[in-house]
Amino acid sequence: MRLGESAKMQAAINITPLVDVVLVLLIIFMVMAPQMRKGPDVNLPNTAKPSDQGDERGRILVSIDDVGKLWINDQQIAPEQFGDALRAAAGTETDPRVVIRGDAKLNFRQVREAMIAVKEAGFGGVGLIAQRAGAQGE
């Protein structure tokens, strides 16, 4: 074991830059995550114990923004085209699930009309999306 001192010092890879990059990526994703949602920004209602509605993928997102405009996924839809657009969004999927993201400031009437429109387009129940009170995000 007559290795020189300098050779021993280079034996470990310096992973500090790697950790830096990974931490920065982590922070970027934590900050960007809420903005990656489909649809418009909606100030969701705060409630105490909303149940799990699972994953956004495979759902049809109907959003109603604070001025009452209807959106399906990323597109704003005129009320008279709503049914057709909803069926088009469902495509050939069997048993598609519709969730409604309504703004907290809306009247119940605006949400009820959207629910009736979803029902009349031929879909079953809907999920009303809320946000657990005190949770961050959106």
Add this chain to the structure above:
Amino acid sequence: MQFNRDDSGLSLQSEINITPLVDVVLVLLIIFMVVVPLLMQGYDVDIPRASAVVVPAQAVESQLILRIEPTECPILEPPSGEGLPADCRVTLNDAKIPASELSARVAQTLGGRPPEQRLLFLAADDRLNYEGVLRIIDLAKSGVEDLKIEFIATR
């Protein structure tokens, strides 16, 4: 990075092993990338077609109807803070009860039934604030697991 010591055995231990730290951070990164933007929480509800608000005859005896009127529960604007206003009263079948008792009453009435019969009909006034209505749904659901909620038209 390393201290020059005469004893080469000691100098080998002078660096912290950060490989587990990197592992943990990478896993956290993957979790945030995949899961966080896509999870949603909310309430499952049913709504009958506007034209056919007919309740099956055999259910009439045992049905539970919750009515929310703006004159009794003043939630025309988004409720401030958490919960509902203290003077919020709702009508469960024909009994007017404070909203704070709603959870216990629903549990008392529906808790003993088989899960498929735990059904609450909800008639909420159009003028009410959506967030307020959702908070009342939240109260009703907190008393009974698997409570099904169906919206019906107000008279």
